[in-house]
Amino acid sequence: APVTDATVAFLMPDQASTRYEQHDYPGFAAEMKKLCPGCKVIYQNADADASRQQQQFNSVISQGAKAIVLDPVDSTAAASLVKLAQSQGVKVIAYDRPIPTAPADFYVSFNNEGIGKAIADSLVEHLKALKVDPASGGLLQINGSPTDAAAGLIKKGIHSSLDNSGYKILAEFDTPEWAPPKAQQWASGQITRFSTQIVGVVAANDGTGGGAIAAFKAAGVDPVPPVTGNDATIAALQLIIAGDQYNTISKPSEIVAAAAANVAVQLLSGETPKAEMTLYDTPSQLFTPAVVTQENLKAEIIDKKINTAEELCVDRYAEGCKKLGITN
Amino acid sequence: MSDISDGPVSAGELVLSLRGISKNFGAVSALTDIDLDVHAGEVVALVGDNGAGKSTLVKILAGVHQPSSGTIDFRGKQVTMPDPSAALTLGIATVFQDLALCENLDVVANIFLGKELNPLRLDEVAMEIRAWTLLNELSARIPSVREAVASLSGGQRQTVAIARSLLLDPKVILLDEPTAALGVAQTAEVLNLIDRVRERGLGVLMISHNMEDVRAVADRIVVLRLGRNNGVFEPDASNQELVSAITGAANNAVSRRAERRKAAQAQSQEQRP
Amino acid sequence: MSDISDGPVSAGELVLSLRGISKNFGAVSALTDIDLDVHAGEVVALVGDNGAGKSTLVKILAGVHQPSSGTIDFRGKQVTMPDPSAALTLGIATVFQDLALCENLDVVANIFLGKELNPLRLDEVAMEIRAWTLLNELSARIPSVREAVASLSGGQRQTVAIARSLLLDPKVILLDEPTAALGVAQTAEVLNLIDRVRERGLGVLMISHNMEDVRAVADRIVVLRLGRNNGVFEPDASNQELVSAITGAANNAVSRRAERRKAAQAQSQEQRP
Amino acid sequence: MSSEPKQDTSASTALDRSDVRVKHQAGVGGAISAFFDRVRSGDLGSLPVIVGLVIIWSVFTALNPVFVSSSNLVNLLFDCSTVGVIALGIVCVLMVGEIDLSVGSISGFASAMVGTLWVNQGWPVALAIVAALAVGGFIGALYALLFNRLGMPSFVSTLAGLLAVLGLQLYILGSTGSINLPYGSNLVNFGQLLVMPDWLSYALAAVPGIVMLITGLRTVSRRRAVNLSAPSVGGLIVRVAALTILLELIVGYLNQARGIPWMFGLFVGLVVAMNYALTRTQWGRSMTAVGGNREAARRAGIKVRSIYLSAFVMCSMFAALGGVLSAARLASASQQAGTGDVNLNAIAAAVIGGTSLFGGRGSAYSALLGIIVIQSIASGLTLLDLSSSLRYMITGAVLAIAVIVDSLARRSRVSHGRA
Amino acid sequence: MSSEPKQDTSASTALDRSDVRVKHQAGVGGAISAFFDRVRSGDLGSLPVIVGLVIIWSVFTALNPVFVSSSNLVNLLFDCSTVGVIALGIVCVLMVGEIDLSVGSISGFASAMVGTLWVNQGWPVALAIVAALAVGGFIGALYALLFNRLGMPSFVSTLAGLLAVLGLQLYILGSTGSINLPYGSNLVNFGQLLVMPDWLSYALAAVPGIVMLITGLRTVSRRRAVNLSAPSVGGLIVRVAALTILLELIVGYLNQARGIPWMFGLFVGLVVAMNYALTRTQWGRSMTAVGGNREAARRAGIKVRSIYLSAFVMCSMFAALGGVLSAARLASASQQAGTGDVNLNAIAAAVIGGTSLFGGRGSAYSALLGIIVIQSIASGLTLLDLSSSLRYMITGAVLAIAVIVDSLARRSRVSHGRA
Numbered sequence A: 001a002p003v004t005d006a007t008v009a010f011l012m013p014d015q016a017s018t019r020y021e022q023h024d025y026p027g028f029a030a031e032m033k034k035l036c037p038g039c040k041v042i043y044q045n046a047d048a049d050a051s052r053q054q055q056q057f058n059s060v061i062s063q064g065a066k067a068i069v070l071d072p073v074d075s076t077a078a079a080s081l082v083k084l085a086q087s088q089g090v091k092v093i094a095y096d097r098p099i100p101t102a103p104a105d106f107y108v109s110f111n112n113e114g115i116g117k118a119i120a121d122s123l124v125e126h127l128k129a130l131k132v133d134p135a136s137g138g139l140l141q142i143n144g145s146p147t148d149a150a151a152g153l154i155k156k157g158i159h160s161s162l163d164n165s166g167y168k169i170l171a172e173f174d175t176p177e178w179a180p181p182k183a184q185q186w187a188s189g190q191i192t193r194f195s196t197q198i199v200g201v202v203a204a205n206d207g208t209g210g211g212a213i214a215a216f217k218a219a220g221v222d223p224v225p226p227v228t229g230n231d232a233t234i235a236a237l238q239l240i241i242a243g244d245q246y247n248t249i250s251k252p253s254e255i256v257a258a259a260a261a262n263v264a265v266q267l268l269s270g271e272t273p274k275a276e277m278t279l280y281d282t283p284s285q286l287f288t289p290a291v292v293t294q295e296n297l298k299a300e301i302i303d304k305k306i307n308t309a310e311e312l313c314v315d316r317y318a319e320g321c322k323k324l325g326i327t328n
Numbered sequence B, C: 001m002s003d004i005s006d007g008p009v010s011a012g013e014l015v016l017s018l019r020g021i022s023k024n025f026g027a028v029s030a031l032t033d034i035d036l037d038v039h040a041g042e043v044v045a046l047v048g049d050n051g052a053g054k055s056t057l058v059k060i061l062a063g064v065h066q067p068s069s070g071t072i073d074f075r076g077k078q079v080t081m082p083d084p085s086a087a088l089t090l091g092i093a094t095v096f097q098d099l100a101l102c103e104n105l106d107v108v109a110n111i112f113l114g115k116e117l118n119p120l121r122l123d124e125v126a127m128e129i130r131a132w133t134l135l136n137e138l139s140a141r142i143p144s145v146r147e148a149v150a151s152l153s154g155g156q157r158q159t160v161a162i163a164r165s166l167l168l169d170p171k172v173i174l175l176d177e178p179t180a181a182l183g184v185a186q187t188a189e190v191l192n193l194i195d196r197v198r199e200r201g202l203g204v205l206m207i208s209h210n211m212e213d214v215r216a217v218a219d220r221i222v223v224l225r226l227g228r229n230n231g232v233f234e235p236d237a238s239n240q241e242l243v244s245a246i247t248g249a250a251n252n253a254v255s256r257r258a259e260r261r262k263a264a265q266a267q268s269q270e271q272r273p
Numbered sequence D, E: 001m002s003s004e005p006k007q008d009t010s011a012s013t014a015l016d017r018s019d020v021r022v023k024h025q026a027g028v029g030g031a032i033s034a035f036f037d038r039v040r041s042g043d044l045g046s047l048p049v050i051v052g053l054v055i056i057w058s059v060f061t062a063l064n065p066v067f068v069s070s071s072n073l074v075n076l077l078f079d080c081s082t083v084g085v086i087a088l089g090i091v092c093v094l095m096v097g098e099i100d101l102s103v104g105s106i107s108g109f110a111s112a113m114v115g116t117l118w119v120n121q122g123w124p125v126a127l128a129i130v131a132a133l134a135v136g137g138f139i140g141a142l143y144a145l146l147f148n149r150l151g152m153p154s155f156v157s158t159l160a161g162l163l164a165v166l167g168l169q170l171y172i173l174g175s176t177g178s179i180n181l182p183y184g185s186n187l188v189n190f191g192q193l194l195v196m197p198d199w200l201s202y203a204l205a206a207v208p209g210i211v212m213l214i215t216g217l218r219t220v221s222r223r224r225a226v227n228l229s230a231p232s233v234g235g236l237i238v239r240v241a242a243l244t245i246l247l248e249l250i251v252g253y254l255n256q257a258r259g260i261p262w263m264f265g266l267f268v269g270l271v272v273a274m275n276y277a278l279t280r281t282q283w284g285r286s287m288t289a290v291g292g293n294r295e296a297a298r299r300a301g302i303k304v305r306s307i308y309l310s311a312f313v314m315c316s317m318f319a320a321l322g323g324v325l326s327a328a329r330l331a332s333a334s335q336q337a338g339t340g341d342v343n344l345n346a347i348a349a350a351v352i353g354g355t356s357l358f359g360g361r362g363s364a365y366s367a368l369l370g371i372i373v374i375q376s377i378a379s380g381l382t383l384l385d386l387s388s389s390l391r392y393m394i395t396g397a398v399l400a401i402a403v404i405v406d407s408l409a410r411r412s413r414v415s416h417g418r419a
């Protein structure tokens, strides 16, 4: 039976990047509106606090949510939420991060570990293409918050790529709270320590990557060695256009969120959504994120209408845009 | 307000006049219907038992508390004093019973607090020399004026508080038990000072439990009892009279003690020979 | 230690004996080489100018400060008092000049602080009745013993501090200006109390700036001047003598003031008739 | 010393009613008019905070009626208990005028310890909890040592502890990152499911009234016997009846949903015990005295150092217990347990409830009230669809409003001369 | 009132040297022995913190010599300046015994404002900065209003502000999340690259000595003229020489690398200005008085409310300035700016430097010293390869060690009776 007036909750984990409020939630809400105009969508963000997420979870159940899309702050802790919901007949769709110890009803995601691997792979290929001698130096690795489970997954992915790439890791840092100034300070220290030995930086998101770039700039290093990122924030895209950052990851969050909405509606109307694979005993659908560099920025970002040229190519970046063929 | 406090005081002028002042703290009526006058060139002593409300009255006159009812006239004009700085501007200087010093500041800073010389570039040398002059005038024995007040003895602090009040050129000085912690020499100096201040035409309101000191300097003695006016006496009133006005009974601890001592002395004299 | 403080005190026993006590605060020598004896059943008055070091001496005896050098004998045995509770255990009760009350606690709690009845289930009723008894004994006029001490008048606080010291059964009582803020009746009661305490065989060390009170109760008067012993006097010593020992000069503020007043009175009598 | 007791009060006026300057009221009417007098003079205890709470609740209910649904309130009670226990510890250190910034870390560390010892090492759960509490107490003892012996300000030592203990937490969780506590185990059930049977909750709700009545009557008779004024029995009965009816109504309402969580019962039990300890024992009196005037307390013979030691140790142990409870609540021990705003929430709860940051003034109930305010705001906002930026702004504004009532009341108290 | 001044000191002894109980020393030897006396009695000002700092530096240098390389130290100076300016504001509120928990949020908000106004809206950069400072000041004024009029404790009002302002920051950053400040712009260069020319830094390093000498000599002559004791000119010259040589050596060493950052120069300039304001003006005296005894200050006629107002406003404005500087340093205004441990670091810097949390005691230099301690630890640890857990533990331990020296010194001061 098609649903007409259910309540669906969309619970996001943190503020570390803007994507949840700028992309995921709008995408989810728009798709829900299309599929079920009478449905109510509740959005909550847990600000990286597992207890708060639990509170929000309980609260949306009190409000009568019948399906919950959950991006867990803490994948382990979320298991109890899944059990609680399922015992009350509420469907749970794991989103973005998996819930390994308690199978949810469905899992829709990018793969954070895959993201870590992708940015590192892209950087290594770039270095190899530039014929940078692995013996001439090594890489810095800037991970996310040591208390953030998602950061742990990205870190794992980066290691799986770098550990057999031939390039050694000069030093590694878990950035408390993902704070860019902390990343900057750490990178500054490494620059004095290793100076020209640093051939590249693998940073787990755009904020920490930006911090590393600022450190190189502040130390007067020119050109800045390639630095990775993740999240495709406008600031990072602009840095890529300007040639200061090497890559970032564009996650078509709207599309994934729309898929989650689809799954939610199907689950509510009693259908079984189509799964591509099974991960952690959960029927799953995974999307592959795209690594964005100068080469494919226009194709991945502008052409896919994730951002417009007007947003990116403001004054100082206009020239770079022209060079990349974004504007003419 | 400036017209009130600016003109010179003429001798005998009524500078301070209270009518029907009451003050409640929650369920406690600390003052009920108090009337009081202070003239220029007059020393009024305010006496009373512990908790009679003397300090409360002084605090009202200093702008620390606001009265629950009643009016205050200063030099003929009715005034309200919402905070202590209003009283200071009018020309009412006060030495509080609890001294109200800043323990973390040194002696000089405390004396000049709120009236520092040269506000944008404190003139420490000038302030220090002035502080020493004031303190010596009061026979104070203070090892160093650059020590924090926290390290001073009780009497030294009281001297500092008195020195504070002399700094401005007030019209009225309120002294709440100014000699309680002072040594004999310092007490004599303060009494001298009160004499000098009176001669200069200021009004002085002094609180003390020492009847001798009171009689020595006061022109008029006002008695409070349980928060109410309980009579006005001349300085030549007998101790007996004053004490019974203060305690509210002719048969009080003081008289009993005096009798007992007399009896004891008589007895010991009987035994001795 | 228990053997020292436990036995009953025999009359006239030397309970407290100080030898060569010195105390430095940084560059200031507050006390130099002080000797002092207090016997059971004796009231010793300690007098001196402001800042003479009287309170410092009391604080050393109460375990608040540690002496820089010198020895303290309590009932014949040398003792050290690393903190105030050691002095209290020995049986030394103290009324401090700064009172040392907890403003946030009420009167009853302050009186019983550190010696509450029934530690695991405070007996508030018993404590309150005992507090009222003690306070009435001192003629205190306190509106309510359930108000925080912060709201009491200066004299009321001092009464509370005195009541505190009577609660335990001490061997020696140190009173640092116990009557400074008290009214006439309360002062008489405290002097009575000191008489009673002496009769019960306790040693009393009293500090006061009031020579009359001192002479009224003291058996011996010890003078400190600038942190040093400056003579011991009998209670029948003349005012003149005492004051010059205190101030260190025969020509002092007190004598000058007395002369001036005499001259002024003579003058006014000349003018009057 | 009582050789000559002179009671100048006649037998007809009570010993403590002799002062003519004080107004007194008697009987039920007197109790009521005394209450209004107190309202006017601002001497209200926790009433203003409760008024603030009522305002918040009404607004949230108006915005989304789910807020006062009994199931939401039961969730609220579960959520209050964990940080509430930590706030109770904060009350202890604030009472003596110190602070502990590391309660969050300690709670996280305790949950990590329970996780590793119980789940990974196979210790019995009770032993693991005891071990966590012991380590918490040890950390507190360390702060007390630094404070008592070296005079290190507690702000600095506990800031250092905040970092060091977080390091320990990450260290013992090691590579796993987080550990699931088994569902169905008693601990997890306690934190997530267990509620009191209805009859018990009704019975417990009657206990405060009964205790109040019995002690009240005993006090009245003892005071009368020794010629002290005594509160009116009528007023006492009115208050007891009002309290009991209120509590029973609340319990009845909550029992419509799942009922009163045992965990909340534990929290309230601890609050009541702490309140007793702080107000009715010598230890509590000493804590208040040390917080009010350390030197005066020392001169009264109080062992000031042991008091500080007890305050720091209790604070850390409550923090550890709070950590165990939140692990139970989440059914997991993770790296991020205790991070974020746990510290600030715990301290804020105590302060909002009326405990002073400067020592000497506070009560155990402030932890209860404060955490209910904070969690009500959080819970109320989860019922509204707000972007993060708006949510932050509104949280801030509501927090301020909740305290304004109290601040205004305290101001009027000051202007009435009883600060 | 000086009708009868009786100076019982003879002309030969100075007015303030009449007390026989006080030891005095004269001449260069006297100055040195007085110094050792002070060391023994523990009256050392900031010396203990400096000793703690030297210990930390030696250890880090032993572990990795890069630590004292001049280029690393220059980085350190850049990093100190941003949070240091915020800590300077914290000193203001701590002086009056209050606190501001929202400095982190305000700094983040200010950086967001500069980002949006300058980069997105195209305002001139100076105007954007002024706007950010003004808004910061306005927030401070709001706290002062709540404090003065409603008596709301600053802990609560600034906690509410912390949340509300963070909300505002997220709101104005809106969809972009973070904004790049253009590399090569003056602001970013100021935050990342600009250093003083060598000659200027050498010259500036000589200024403190010169000022000290001139004012010192003038004071000596004025004091001599009015018969007050005066410090020995020899001792003065020794101290001036030591200071100048030390500063010039430091500057020379740093000039081996890039040199002294202008941003650090700004920070030090602000510290010196604040120090002057706090110690040598009526306003500063009033701040200290209000922090020490609010009621006594009020009775002395000080406008207590305006003092609180100035303290809160200055604190927020310094916080806003710190935010602008950190945006310049990072070349970006992001949602994370000002979150995390900015608050705690700023408060800790002031406290570690010796400013009391309870008001009335502190100095502007404490912000400088404290932030150097904190950033030295952070910088030293970036040079060691440590896991997060170890890094946290070691940060905590080193922080404690840095303060232990100071605590010990203060303890000995207490036992010498000068607490």
Ligand SMILES: Nc1ncnc2c1ncn2[C@@H]1O[C@H](COP(=O)(O)OP(=O)(O)OP(=O)(O)O)[C@@H](O)[C@H]1O
Pocket: B025, B028, B030, B048, B049, B050, B051, B052, B053, B054, B055, B056, B057, B097, C141, C142, C143, C150, C151, C152, C153, C154, C155, C156, C181, C182, C183, D416, D417, D418
């Ligand atoms: N802030 C206050 N709150 C409540 N009661 C107060 C307050 N201040 C004073 N009182 C009460 O008012 C009464 C009068 O106090 P006050 O200090 O004026 O007495 P006093 O005459 O100065 O006594 P003393 O001679 O002891 O100094 C006292 O009973 C006191 O308890």
Ligand SMILES: Nc1ncnc2c1ncn2[C@@H]1O[C@H](COP(=O)(O)OP(=O)(O)OP(=O)(O)O)[C@@H](O)[C@H]1O
Pocket: B141, B142, B143, B150, B151, B152, B153, B154, B155, B156, B181, B182, B183, C025, C028, C030, C048, C049, C050, C051, C052, C053, C054, C055, C056, C057, C097, E417, E418
């Ligand atoms: N903690 C301290 N630090 C430094 N100096 C102190 C300290 N305590 C007392 N002094 C100094 O020691 C001297 C003696 O002080 P003390 O309090 O013993 O005097 P006192 O005889 O009690 O005087 P009073 O009659 O004024 O109470 C004073 O000069 C005082 O400045």
Ligand SMILES: [Mg+2]
Pocket: B054, B055, B056, B097, B176, C153, C154, C155
């Ligand atoms: Mg008084």
Ligand SMILES: [Mg+2]
Pocket: B153, B154, B155, C054, C055, C056, C097, C176
């Ligand atoms: Mg004294």
